[in-house]
Amino acid sequence: MSNPxxxxxxxxxxxxxxxxxxxxxxxxxAVLMRAGVVVVVDD
Known part of the structure; x- marks a missing residue:
């Protein structure tokens, strides 16, 4: 058998x-950011 x-x-x-x-x-x-699960910290 050959490998596809x-x-x-x-x-x-x-x-x-x-x-x-x-x-x-x-x-x-995007959904997680809107829900507040993912937060981007800008220093």
Whole structure:
């Protein structure tokens, strides 16, 4: 059996996962900031 990752390459797979997860993680970060769970301290 051949490895399906070999045809695409690990960098392409990682790039696809990053592109897939970036928008929802940004939205989650924004919601957590609005809720006061995440606080950015500016010194």
């Amino acid at each position: 990752m070999a045809a695409v390459g690990p960098d392409a797979v990682v790039g696809a996962v990053v592109r897939l997860l970036t928008p929802p993680l940004c939205e989650l970060y």
